[in-house]
């Protein structure tokens with residue numbers, strides 16, 4: 001069985017000239033769990049992961065795997081499997097041969113190629129050229145690559161990006177399986193909704209800094225709740241709240257007051273002889289909390305009542321798109337290739 005090792009970031013900072021990409025970042029990631037590493041585009045996720053993998057030198061601080069920096073790991077390829085960006089595969093080479101090339105270069109037993117292709121559900125397409133693969137199949141091949149050395153630690157940068165619903169469902173189950181085997185699984189994403197169902201914990205960063213760490217269920221406790229209040233005489237209610245120095249905005253369900261205390265609002269109404277038609281505390285949903293924490297969201301006006309579950313998808317945050325090419329084209333559909341039209345025949349290995 002692979003050995004899951006903890007990942008530890010300790011006061012890591014990285015500046016590129018005037019740009020602070022990572023700012024005094026500290027957190028740890030435990031084995032046996034899937035940890036989502038979240039933040040909007042440009043938040044510093046990729047830079048952090050590159051520091052962890054020894055591809056970028058931190059300006060200060062340390063990032064370690066099992067207490068050891070990547071470059072000092074005795075056997076890095078069998079300790080950590082990493083997929084940092086949509087892997088570019090030679091289109092004319094078959095899936096099997098791609099992995100053989102990497103396995104040979106890394107001194108990994110060639111028999112692992114068949115094992116990992118099977119693991120990611122690509123055995124049937126092992127002899128097909130990658131040029132004919134859909135985005136989803138390429139993502140699976142990238143995952144197969146990370147598993148070649150049977151590592152206990154997996155670091156995956158945006159592995160769900162661009163997948164169709166079936167691919168997303170598959171990868172969620174797969175990440176859980178890997179963590180269930182005791183591996184440490186760190187998965188970055190700029191969309192909470194993308195990883196929400198597959199992570200045990202989240203680390204959220206914005207502008208290079210940690211803004212939330214912990215169980216997903218605690219996310220919305222970090223964002224102040226508000227009170228929704230309404231009256232048949234809304235204008236007078238607004239005047240009364242204003243007179244008490246409370247901040248609020250108009251919503252469909254009533255006035256949305258920045259206050260955690262419905263009793264206080266009720267008291268104000270009573271003192272002003274106002275009839276109330278609604279008075280309840282509303283907590284932000286997970287996605288709203290996420291957007292608020294990373295500085296890109298206002299609490300939206302719900303039609304629902306307080307304990308309403310998270311609502312439908314909120315459009316992707318478009319914050320500080322700090323890197324060109326961050327926006328991906330619309331995802332390809334991810335059907336299995338039709339053997340009749342696939343660009344190469346079974347067994348056409350090169």
Ligand SMILES: Nc1ncnc2c1ncn2[C@@H]1O[C@H](COP(=O)(O)OP(=O)(O)OP(=O)(O)O)[C@@H](O)[C@H]1O
Pocket residue numbers: 016019020021039040041042043044045046047048190321322323326
């Ligand atoms: N090599 C570099 N040179 C200069 N600036 C860089 C470099 N790499 C990253 N940055 C900047 O550092 C900040 C963080 O970028 P990073 O790619 O780490 O963010 P990210 O959270 O991974 O975003 P994305 O989801 O868009 O990849 C951005 O402002 C980016 O422009």
